[in-house]
Amino acid sequence: MKQTFAIGIGGAAGQGVATPGDIFAKIFSRRGLHLNAYNAYQSIIRGGHTFLTIRTGPEKVTNMGDRLDLLIPLNQDAMDRHLRLLGAGAACIYNSDTIKPGAAAEGAELCALSVSKLADITRNKVAQNTLAVGAGLSMMGIGFQALEQVLAEQFNKKGDAMVAENIAIARAGYDYATANFRPFARPLPMTTANRYAVLSGNTAMAMGGAAAGVKFYCAYPMSPSTGVLHWMAAHARKAGIMVRQVEDEIGVVNMTIGAAHAGVRSMCATSGGGFALMSEGLGLSAMMETPIVVIDCQRAGPSTGVPTKTEQGDLWQMLGAAFGDYPRAIAAPLDIGDCFKIIPEIFNIADRFQCPGIVLCDLLLSEGRLSVDPKDLDFAPVVDRGELITTASSGPNGDGVYKRYKITESGISPRAIPGVAGYTHTAASDEHDEDGVLISDEFTNPTKRRAMMEKRMRKVAGIEAAVPPPVLWGPPDADVTLIGWGSTKGVIEEACEILTEQGISANQLQIRWLVPLQGDAILDILKGARHTMIVENNYSGQFARYLRSETSFVPDGYIRKYDGEPFMPHHIVEAVKEQLSGKSTLSVPVHEILV
Amino acid sequence: MATALAATNQVAMADLKGKVDPDWCPGCGDFGVLAAVQKALVELQIPNHNVVTISGIGCSSNFPGFINTYGMHTLHGRALAVATGVKLANHDLTVLVTGGDGDGFGIGGNHFVHSMRRNVDLLYIVMDNQIYGLTTGQTSPTSRLGMKTKSMPFGSIEAPVNPISLALAAGATFVARGFSAEQKHLTELIKQGIRHQGFSFLDVFSPCVTYNHDNTYQWFRPRVKKLEDDPGHDPADWMAAMGKSLLWDDEIPIGKFFERTDVPTLHGAEPVLNAGPLAHADTRIPVEVTRSFVEELM
Numbered sequence: 009m010k011q012t013f014a015i016g017i018g019g020a021a022g023q024g025v026a027t028p029g030d031i032f033a034k035i036f037s038r039r040g041l042h043l044n045a046y047n048a049y050q051s052i053i054r055g056g057h058t059f060l061t062i063r064t065g066p067e068k069v070t071n072m073g074d075r076l077d078l079l080i081p082l083n084q085d086a087m088d089r090h091l092r093l094l095g096a097g098a099a100c101i102y103n104s105d106t107i108k109p110g111a112a113a114e115g116a117e118l119c120a121l122s123v124s125k126l127a128d129i130t131r132n133k134v135a136q137n138t139l140a141v142g143a144g145l146s147m148m149g150i151g152f153q154a155l156e157q158v159l160a161e162q163f164n165k166k167g168d169a170m171v172a173e174n175i176a177i178a179r180a181g182y183d184y185a186t187a188n189f190r191p192f193a194r195p196l197p198m199t200t201a202n203r204y205a206v207l208s209g210n211t212a213m214a215m216g217g218a219a220a221g222v223k224f225y226c227a228y229p230m231s232p233s234t235g236v237l238h239w240m241a242a243h244a245r246k247a248g249i250m251v252r253q254v255e256d257e258i259g260v261v262n263m264t265i266g267a268a269h270a271g272v273r274s275m276c277a278t279s280g281g282g283f284a285l286m287s288e289g290l291g292l293s294a295m296m297e298t299p300i301v302v303i304d305c306q307r308a309g310p311s312t313g314v315p316t317k318t319e320q321g322d323l324w325q326m327l328g329a330a331f332g333d334y335p336r337a338i339a340a341p342l343d344i345g346d347c348f349k350i351i352p353e354i355f356n357i358a359d360r361f362q363c364p365g366i367v368l369c370d371l372l373l374s375e376g377r378l379s380v381d382p383k384d385l386d387f388a389p390v391v392d393r394g395e396l397i398t399t400a401s402s403g404p405n406g407d408g409v410y411k412r413y414k415i416t417e418s419g420i421s422p423r424a425i426p427g428v429a430g431y432t433h434t435a436a437s438d439e440h441d442e443d444g445v446l447i448s449d450e451f452t453n454p455t456k457r458r459a460m461m462e463k464r465m466r467k468v469a470g471i472e473a474a475v476p477p478p479v480l481w482g483p484p485d486a487d488v489t490l491i492g493w494g495s496t497k498g499v500i501e502e503a504c505e506i507l508t509e510q511g512i513s514a515n516q517l518q519i520r521w522l523v524p525l526q527g528d529a530i531l532d533i534l535k536g537a538r539h540t541m542i543v544e545n546n547y548s549g550q551f552a553r554y555l556r557s558e559t560s561f562v563p564d565g566y567i568r569k570y571d572g573e574p575f576m577p578h579h580i581v582e583a584v585k586e587q588l589s590g591k592s593t594l595s596v597p598v599h600e601i602l603v
Numbered sequence: 604m605a606t607a608l609a610a611t612n613q614v615a616m617a618d619l620k621g622k623v624d625p626d627w628c629p630g631c632g633d634f635g636v637l638a639a640v641q642k643a644l645v646e647l648q649i650p651n652h653n654v655v656t657i658s659g660i661g662c663s664s665n666f667p668g669f670i671n672t673y674g675m676h677t678l679h680g681r682a683l684a685v686a687t688g689v690k691l692a693n694h695d696l697t698v699l700v701t702g703g704d705g706d707g708f709g710i711g712g713n714h715f716v717h718s719m720r721r722n723v724d725l726l727y728i729v730m731d732n733q734i735y736g737l738t739t740g741q742t743s744p745t746s747r748l749g750m751k752t753k754s755m756p757f758g759s760i761e762a763p764v765n766p767i768s769l770a771l772a773a774g775a776t777f778v779a780r781g782f783s784a785e786q787k788h789l790t791e792l793i794k795q796g797i798r799h800q801g802f803s804f805l806d807v808f809s810p811c812v813t814y815n816h817d818n819t820y821q822w823f824r825p826r827v828k829k830l831e832d833d834p835g836h837d838p839a840d841w842m843a844a845m846g847k848s849l850l851w852d853d854e855i856p857i858g859k860f861f862e863r864t865d866v867p868t869l870h871g872a873e874p875v876l877n878a879g880p881l882a883h884a885d886t887r888i889p890v891e892v893t894r895s896f897v898e899e900l901m
Contacts, residue, residue: 037901205900215896221886224692243896247888250691250875254684255717262681262714266657266688269675270696271882274688292678382901387893391886398882425882426673426689426696429652434622434667434674437660445622446668446676 018086040199070498142181149195210235216351261289291330317572340494419466482515632809635783680711830858
């Protein structure tokens with residue numbers, strides 16, 4: 009089993025859970041360690057309970073894992089919720105002035121810090137956080153210098169006195185732990201070979217947009233997609249991107265379409281509720297053949313649902329968005345690094361085939377954080393704008409010759425942007441002829457309608473050919489094949505490793521492109537599978553139903569979770585075992601952590 | 604809204620004729636609006652490829668198909684949102700938004716208010732016939748109290764919206780009203796609206812001869828009074844404009860109610876556009892900038 013180390017920091021919103029998290033993340037990533045962070049929180053600005061899990065290790069860390077090595081409860085509530093989950097070898101650092109420890113498992117160390125004795129709490133309200141970070145790093149075997157540097161950066165803006173004060177507090181915690189607490193059994197290694205960037209999926213998608221050449225981004229704030237807007241807004245002027253906050257998501261999608269029509273790559277992001285408002289606009293993008301990219305960061309629904317919790321429950325909304333038949337592409341990023349890469353890819357598809365592209369992300373990736381090799385953040389990806397006429401000489405001459413919706417074998421008609429002399433035309437939401445003239449009313453003609461419908465739908469074959477088929481990971485001949493889509497990639501991967509260690513060989517088929525689905529390739533992969541299970545973060549098995557509708561494939565079992573929290577590896581491992589023993593074909597793991 | 608002029612006298616009425624003739628009912632007020640827009644573009648000598656005419660849905664929203672400019676026939680109520688995107692992506696374009704009262708004040712009411720407060724640089728012409736025409740005659744947001752329609756057969760019990768007062772309150776920087784039967788006057792207002800830098804709102808009485816038997820040409824003619832004929836009218840006076848906007852029944856003002864030129868346009872206020880329209884921008888971000896984006900995360 010690979011070496012990992014997980015820290016859980018819990019407290020009320022407003023108690024400063026994020027800052028120690030950021031400090032640990034910086035120190036780990038600069039040490040050449042990978043990390044994955046997930047914050048379970050509630051839709052409340054002050055109070056409630058928020059629980060941040062940071063897991064690190066020398067190899068890739070793809071999910072939050074199954075166990076905690078270090079718990080830092082910032083209040084009694086966090087202590088009460090999480091202490092019982094610590095096993096032998098783990099430790100809990102807590103402020104013994106205000107928090108009473110519960111009964112810890114055998115071998116789990118309770119590390120009491122009397123914060124009032126170690127720091128001046130009248131001056132520093134978050135002294136307990138800083139002390140705990142110092143103490144924790146000492147127990148992990150990490151030199152103090154790393155912390156000193158990060159604290160200096162963290163408090164730089166607040167002046168030298170603030171920096172010195174925080175370093176002194178951290179030092180007190182560090183030294184106290186060195187003298188009084190048992191260090192962890194396996195100190196975290198250090199490599200100088202790698203340095204990683206630590207980013208959220210939202211930041212990754214925003215940066216991916218910038219890399220893809222997005223010049224227009226707009227949004228209405230909605231969790232968990234708002235991080236995309238925040239990155240875009242903060243970096244707009246440096247990146248030369250027009251970023252707007254719009255009155256509603258209907259305005260968002262239509263503004264995006266307008267900017268795209270005028271010739272720039274345009275993107276927007278929302279969550280399920282906002283996407284529902286955008287639905288009609290998706291149809292407009294398809295009908296006018298104006299390429300846009302819409303990101304949907306799924307949260308638990310229906311309706312306002314659970315705004316701060318994750319789910320993969322929007323698949324059918326994406327499949328059915330807007331009425332009528334039209335070509336579209338839907339892709340689900342597999343991890344946070346992929347959130348970056350998928351944006352230029354889907355823009356190329358949208359631009360080439362002049363249709364909407366949808367990125368189906370979820371809260372787990374959008375707001376989770378991952379260490380990514382900076383080399384994987386490629387700001388010079390392939391950009392294919394498709395058949396775009398931007399100057400009077402760059403396409404067939406206009407003046408009566410140019411037909412915006414020319415019927416072609418590929419279904420793609422060269423697209424002229426406004427401002428180019430000789431190519432004036434109308435792009436219409438009503439059905440239209442090759443020349444853009446509306447045929448929905450008095451000029452209606454079944455032959456023309458059929459020809460235009462077939463022209464647009466011919467693009468589907470082109471999109472299918474442009475998208476790679478999925479691949480099977482792991483040994484081809486395995487006892488069990490786990491099928492997932494999008495964000496569950498990491499946790500399923502680790503579940504496969506654990507199963508294999510336990511004598512059950514497992515492989516994984518993770519779907520990234522949902523439309524086009526590449527059903528034949530999927531059937532080809534699955535025809536040799538011994539025992540198949542579909543793993544997904546929703547109630548009804550949305551992907552299982554979709555796969556069945558497209559391919560008639562029915563798996564041997566299903567593993568589903570719809571409590572708002574992501575899967576942990578052991579949830580899948582135990583479900584696989586349960587199903588292999590014939591006890592069930594549907595497992596719904598219980599989330600043991602109360603967050 | 605502001606505009607780029609043609610280098611030579613080359614824009615003629617024939618250049619602006621659409622691919623098909625309008626399919627409006629004979630006598631529809633929208634014919635007059637179309638003719639006035641074409642005349643204004645000729646008089647201003649704006650090449651048709653630099654103009655984007657954007658509409659929503661409804662009788663009057665079929666407008667872009669009847670004029671030879673770049674056109675967009677979008678969704679019901681969404682023309683202003685689409686137009687904002689077009690203008691921000693390429694502010695060199697002259698953007699005209701055309702539509703009806705249901706499209707603009709009903710389903711599109713939210714975008715109407717926000718586009719005005721943003722001072723998006725475009726001319727928004729509402730062909731206001733106080734009725735839903737394309738859906739065969741239902742009450743619109745500007746239908747008068749008591750008006751009987753298929754959807755309110757016993758008479759409307761809802762007060763109508765006052766588009767002029769609403770536009771003034773929402774911060775439109777050019778607010779005017781025309782009458783499609785007053786061609787010269789209307790053409791002049793369209794020219795002023797195109798020239799104005801910022802959001803120009805032009806509400807045009809455009810009678811529906813099929814479904815609105817209350818607000819007919821005959822009803823409007825004796826009532827409309829040109830503000831330009833009133834020597835005491837000062838378009839810079841917002842309070843006075845608001846007062847004038849409340850006049851109805853016996854005397855209904857048409858003309859320019861209000862204009863101010865000291866408010867930055869949306870595209871003018873955003874430094875990202877200083878280097879020119881984004882539609883012509885280099886899509887690659889300089890390496891030193893992208894490197895700084897990654898460094899922030901390390």
